[in-house]
Amino acid sequence: MIEAIDLTKRYEDGLLAVDHLNLKVEKGVIYCLLGANGAGKTTAINLFLNFIEPTAGTAKINDIDVTKNPLEAKKFVSYVSENVMLYGNFTARQNLDFFTKLGGRGDMSKDDYYDVMRRVGLQEKAFEQRLKNFSKGMRQKLGIAIAITKNAPAILLDEPTSGLDPKAGSEFMDLLRSLKEESKAVLMSTHDIFRAKDIADEVGIMKEGNLVMSKTRDELETWNLEQIYLEYMQT
Amino acid sequence: MFIVLLWKEIREHLMTFRFAAALVTITLLIVCSVWFLGEDYQRRLNSYLQASEAAALLEREYVVPSEISPTLFRPPSPLSMFTQGEDRRFGNSIQIKRWEVPREATGNYGTGLLMAAQAPFDLFTIVATVVSLFGILLTYDAISGERERGLLRVQSSYGASRLTLYSAKFLGAAVCLTIPIVLGLTASLVALNFILDIVFTPGEWLAVGGVAFASVLYGTVFVALGLGCSVLVRRSSAAIVLALLVWTITVVVVPSVAQGAAGTLSPLDSQFAISSLERGTEADARKKHEELADKYPAYEFGYWTSSFSIKSERFFKYDSWEQGYRDAESFIRGLELVMQARADTIRQAYRESEARKAEQSETEQLLAVFSPSHHLRHALTSLTSTNYSRYEDYLEAARRYRAELLDNFRRKGYFSDNVLSFFSQRDPEEIDDAKYGERVAYYRSQLESGKRYDEFMGPKFLEPVSASDLPPFEYSFFGMDSGSVIWPLGILAIELALLLATGLAVFQRYDIR
């Protein structure tokens, strides 16, 4: 569903942000991309969304080359950014309504929106509140709600739990699990090792643009993820 | 602490895009406008000097009092390249006429009438619009932006008081806004001095300093405004909107609206009323003239030449010189009374109209009190001697000149004795004033030999007018009334102080998180 083949991005100033990245995320799999700040995780996600063009290699969503056919590819992917800001003057429902319609779905009613917002754990009284009064946790939840209503088979999340308190973070993880159960392919960048270990079916570690390690859950069972991570970070 | 903060503010501003934009824009605009207007001033000055010279030459040729109708020229103001004000709008010459009190000046030094009818583009326009805009742009996010980035908390954690923070921000921006103004003015002064060879007197240099000061003061009012908006509103994006709204209203809208409103609140007389009066009094005067002419048919007065003459064929019907003399005197004195009365009536009507206009101006001043650009205009036009009161001074000086001229003539008896002297039926030897005796004898001999009156009444036998008969015209190139400079600058300073005080008061209770 989400595939990178030798994906490379070198910026104009010479910085090699992503170097021959190869990964594959199937349906019903949560893939966590770990790495320090500046390792290339966000760049990788930007490449999948065609926010930037790769220098070499291919990024594919649902077997569609994102560079060659971006509009088609975007139909199959949802995006939740690191800091979900959205439109502060609009209420949660209005934001949700806008993005749902933008995603091409005009069939949802007010109650449908309420259902989704309940599902992601937003409080009822927040449904018609303006977004500028929302806490970060509430905004992240709305971001996931938007991803849910688009109902795309692939979901890309950029550091979704950074800045969330433990309770909000755990609620978020539960949501991701339910999405996995709906056979969505989830690619999530994070530097939170503990959450990654908790939820990921596959884990990849990026360092200076390279994917230096990639392991499945089974392979990780016996390994100490923290140790691995820190070792890789030091070398 | 304050110096450190101030220095940080200045350095930070110097590195921003907006300061660079301000520097380039303001400096270039000032230099270009002063340069072009400086060239225009030179052309006008040359035109003035030529016109004055030509007029002086003409004056030397005056011989007969009735020929005297000097033209008084208004010189261009030497600082008009900084603020044009009303310098090119009003006329530059007044011809002194015996029976008309000067009301307005006509003519120009090469300014098209359509150009004179439009608002000028000069340093005032640039400062009023561009400098004020940049003043706001420099400070609209001074507080709100730093709060958004968390820097206010940090600075405050070092023990910087609110007063210190606020004043450092204000002064830092004010200093940075001063730079392009001073740079622009200096560059333009250099260009004026070395390329156009325009030299200023010490008084004029002082005024130039005043122009710089007024511009900077005006700019700082808007720096304070931007800073105040930055404190009043939490988000920078909203602060700029508030500041721009205030700017639009006070700089763009209020001056026009104040004028329109003043026009409605203190309306003026219709022009039709005054021109009817003029026509009416002229008709009256002509009627009285005709009455006099019927009564004394030997004498004539030409309206367009303003000269008195004798119809010789009628004149010789008098039985005696004495009768002729008395009738001529009555005719002249009667006519003089009629014409002066008319001039005074018209003047009175205009004086009333002018009083109403002054009233309307007062109303406008009051309505525009919240517009800093209005006060800037007031200050700059006073500093550069291009305001309306300068033009009024010119008109007053012309009226005084005319009054003195008429007095001189009356004292010397130009309008009666010269022409009437030869009507004396006394023997030439008996006339007290010796200089008339010779002439009278000559006239009598000519008339008796059958010559026509207008054949021998040549200039060399009349008392020639001398230069001392023309009073001095007291109106100089440059004259500034300090009251009309200090008053608007004072109001600007008050507005600045109020904005700063309000902003500081709000900032004291500001939540810096």
Added chain:
Amino acid sequence: MFTVARRAIVDGISDSKYIFLTALILALFAANGFVFSVSYQDQLDDYRKTVAENYRLMQPACSNLQDLAVFEQSLKKPPSPAAFVADGGRLFLPNVVLLNAFRRWEIIKQHAVNERSPIQQPLDWNFIIGSLVTLLAVLLSYSSVSGEKQSGTLRQVLSNSLPRFRFIIAKYLGLMFCMLLTLGLGITTSLVTINLLGGPPLSSDMLRIIGWAAVFAVLIISFFLLTGLAVSSLTGNSSVALVILLVFWIFAVVIVPGAGKLAAEQIIRVPSDAEVRAEVEAQSAAIAKATPPEATGWTNDPSSPNARRIKQYRDSLRAVGQRIEDEYLHTQISQSMLAQQISSVSPSGLLSDSLQYLCGTGVYGLRKFTDLAEEYRQQLNRFVVERDALDKDSPHLVFGFRTSIYAGAFSSDAVAAASVPRYDGLWTQGGFHGKSYIPLWQLFYLLLLNLNMGLLGVIAFARADIR
């Protein structure tokens, strides 16, 4: 795409800056209507009185053709009913021509204006649209792209299958809708106010002018919006975009028109009136030199052989004086028109020029007024000369100077006052003589500007880094 457009509309309209500025703009349109209606009535009264007075004073002159020939008429320019669209500096321009059948004497100002007040921008549509509505366009559009980029919503939106150019077009349409709403409300407010306060009725000429004004307004607003969108996309930073756009706005609204005036004064030099007088004197002296001395004198006897030569001499003096003065006026008019043409580089300057052209105000109004005055003078001249030709006793010798008439130089027949041509018949019913078409090049220029800026915006956005 329409989803984005709709949201842009709602976002725009609920924005406080839009609300405040629109309120201000509406208030100014209302004030415009109010001020115009009141002053138009006064001006119309004044005009009618002056016309009536002029003909009343002419009555006695009709008893003697000679008197009629040199009777000095005072022709006043009627008020333009479209002046609320573009005032053109009416209060500071001459509006009265003094002439007789043989010569135009003077063009003077006769306004109830307070000279103590500095010359201000009149509160007409040209000012409100050219300055304030364009400012609103700038303020609405400066953060349209950069603001969304900085808040991250741009990425969120573009993660959907919406082509970039559709997004930017949707933004443009949304903003355009908001601006058209303001413009529509404003124009309606002004027209309603004028109608309620007894201003001139909406003739078909007026509707035509309003229509064209609206077209120009829409194109200019569009241009500023597109510029805002382009700069917003190019910079990606709202505060930088704001500075650039405000500088751009100041240049377009204040500086280019001012520079146009300065440039025109450098390119076309207007002589001072002393120089003009000197020129007249020089040419007159040249003619005097070429004329035999007896013809330069004077005679009171129309039947003397010299009388005809004197008349020819005086006629040539008059012709040369008139020609030089006509050239002087023409130079001043050309200078002003050049200034407006240079200013037309900026859309605000172009709006000002084209609206004055349409409404027949400003320099176009003055030119038309003086042209018509001359046309009238020629009509009057033909009338007088033809009547004189019918009189066999007349020596046909009037010279045309005010005081140079002496008894018997011309026919002294009486004429019926009603048969004398009237100048107010030359003005159309509406009292203005605007053009019935606009110079198409102005329209093309605006369309071209829009196209260029639109392309720039689309390309800038398509290549913009949206991270």
